[in-house]
Amino acid sequence: MPSSIIEEVTAEPIKAPARAKVNLIAWDPESPAHVERMFQQRVACGWNETYVKKWRGVQREGKMTLQWVVLSDNDPEKETKLAQHQLKYPREALPIIDTATALGGKPRTPSSQSFIPVGHISLDAESPNPDQADAEKGLYCITTFYISRAIQRGGLGRAAMDTIESEAVNEPLCAKVLSLDTLAKESTNRNEMLAELGIDLESLSNQDWYERRGYKVWRYVEGHIQHRDRNGKVWPLDGVFMKKTVA
Numbered sequence: 001m002p003s004s005i006i007e008e009v010t011a012e013p014i015k016a017p018a019r020a021k022v023n024l025i026a027w028d029p030e031s032p033a034h035v036e037r038m039f040q041q042r043v044a045c046g047w048n049e050t051y052v053k054k055w056r057g058v059q060r061e062g063k064m065t066l067q068w069v070v071l072s073d074n075d076p077e078k079e080t081k082l083a084q085h086q087l088k089y090p091r092e093a094l095p096i097i098d099t100a101t102a103l104g105g106k107p108r109t110p111s112s113q114s115f116i117p118v119g120h121i122s123l124d125a126e127s128p129n130p131d132q133a134d135a136e137k138g139l140y141c142i143t144t145f146y147i148s149r150a151i152q153r154g155g156l157g158r159a160a161m162d163t164i165e166s167e168a169v170n171e172p173l174c175a176k177v178l179s180l181d182t183l184a185k186e187s188t189n190r191n192e193m194l195a196e197l198g199i200d201l202e203s204l205s206n207q208d209w210y211e212r213r214g215y216k217v218w219r220y221v222e223g224h225i226q227h228r229d230r231n232g233k234v235w236p237l238d239g240v241f242m243k244k245t246v247a
Helices: 032-042 051-060 079-087 156-167 190-197 205-211
Strands: 024-028 064-071 118-122 139-147 177-185 215-228 235-243
Touching: 024 118, 024 156, 032 051, 032 118, 032 139, 064 079, 064 156, 064 235, 079 118, 118 156, 139 156, 190 215, 205 215, 205 235
Parallel strands: 139 177
Antiparallel strands: 024 064, 064 118, 118 139, 177 235, 215 235
């Protein structure tokens, strides 16, 4: 399971509009519609879509708690945001159905309601990186965090993090500490890569954004991230590992 969440969610101001609201709905590894939509979103965010097939197995085993980010009915700009998302990603315009019968290895009752996901996020019980996830200790790793590029910077990233942090301390996970890894703000190739991808160099870095949320750097690894862009170019980038106590 890849653990890096490099630039999948471009850092947004910590004081983004409080009105942005989201719900999280479990990804169903048994549903062809859920699997296909996840593949489409991984292509859209520019990360490795080939992992989706592997995720089906680890989601079934409860080692991954991958969930869709869905605009809440309480978000007054829901319809506008949905229209922006669907315009940019017409293949994601059709709703899918809440059918997942398990999450985190525990039974779950699906609502059978339709929804249109605008992103996804996971809490993992295992990680290839040392000391980043250990379910027995209540340590879980936030991974594969993505918000539709059509509606980023509207407070949705913050809303998704607020939601997953508040839900993590409850059943089925009962998390005590959350971890993540992301692009180091002082990475040698960061500015060059962002410039080539057309991302504002003056924007708040992901590391700064997570630090303001209470995550603290505990490890710095040179060349941790090997990011392949859409042109096939591989960017060796430095990463930081961060943790936050939530319970």
